Amino acid sequence: MVQKVGHFITFEGGEGTGKSTQCKLLTEFLQRNSYPVTLTREPGGSPGAEEIRNLLVNGDKNRWDSVTEILLFMAARRNHLVTKIWPKVNNGESFIADRYLDSTIAYQGYGYGKNNTIIQQINSIYQQIAGDFQPDLTFILDIDPELGLKRSCLRIGNTEQRFESMDLTFHKNLREGFLELAQKDKRYVVINANQSIETIQSEIQMVVKKRLLDVSN
Numbered sequence: 001m002v003q004k005v006g007h008f009i010t011f012e013g014g015e016g017t018g019k020s021t022q023c024k025l026l027t028e029f030l031q032r033n034s035y036p037v038t039l040t041r042e043p044g045g046s047p048g049a050e051e052i053r054n055l056l057v058n059g060d061k062n063r064w065d066s067v068t069e070i071l072l073f074m075a076a077r078r079n080h081l082v083t084k085i086w087p088k089v090n091n092g093e094s095f096i097a098d099r100y101l102d103s104t105i106a107y108q109g110y111g112y113g114k115n116n117t118i119i120q121q122i123n124s125i126y127q128q129i130a131g132d133f134q135p136d137l138t139f140i141l142d143i144d145p146e147l148g149l150k151r152s153c154l155r156i157g158n159t160e161q162r163f164e165s166m167d168l169t170f171h172k173n174l175r176e177g178f179l180e181l182a183q184k185d186k187r188y189v190v191i192n193a194n195q196s197i198e199t200i201q202s203e204i205q206m207v208v209k210k211r212l213l214d215v216s217n
């Protein structure tokens with residue numbers, strides 16, 4: 001099994017939460033402070049997984065049945081772990097991932113209404129592809145989905161709209177999913193994403209300093 005030395009921080013949330021901006025700012029902050037960290041994303045993050053990403057985020061919303069879709073996300077994840085994350089995390093490098101397993105649970109397991117059978121399947125497949133490898137810290141950027149979808153539709157050059165095109169109920173359900181997950185473990189921190197970029201980033205940095213860097217200011 002993977003002997004983790006570096007940290008693994010994940011960012012999760014619905015559409016239009018500003019997740020990607022916050023991941024980037026945190027990565028830059030840590031790098032400025034000589035902390036070896038790489039920013040990555042899912043689905044994707046490695047050449048093979050990026051190829052699978054194209055199959056997932058483009059095209060008709062009904063193009064995959066639910067099991068195929070989960071298997072594609074998991075295949076991409078396994079490739080990302082094996083080729084990019086694990087080799088470096090063992091050498092003390094840390095990673096920040098823009099989405100990870102909790103997105104699969106929220107989108108695929110809660111999006112169409114909470115489905116315990118699917119959630120169990122996701123967790124069991126994850127165990128097979130990743131064993132007990134888990135993030136050390138997960139930020140859930142939380143926003144009213146109506147506001148989030150409006151923001152995300154305004155994003156210039158956003159052509160990957162397969163999941164944005166799901167209806168509002170889907171997005172409300174997955175928000176509930178993220179909030180439910182957040183109550184299950186101390187690794188989750190929910191952040192109100194309806195605040196300024198600076199305020200959100202400073203809340204995030206405070207948590208990282210306290211939980212992972214062992215400094216109080």
Ligand code: TYD
Nearest residue numbers: 015042043057073099100103104107163164
């Ligand atoms: P992402 O590039 O993070 O999109 P955005 O910046 O719009 O949030 O993720 C692409 C889409 O894939 C996004 O709509 C969420 C979806 N997704 C899942 O449905 N399941 C998953 O496991 C992951 C990682 C993403």
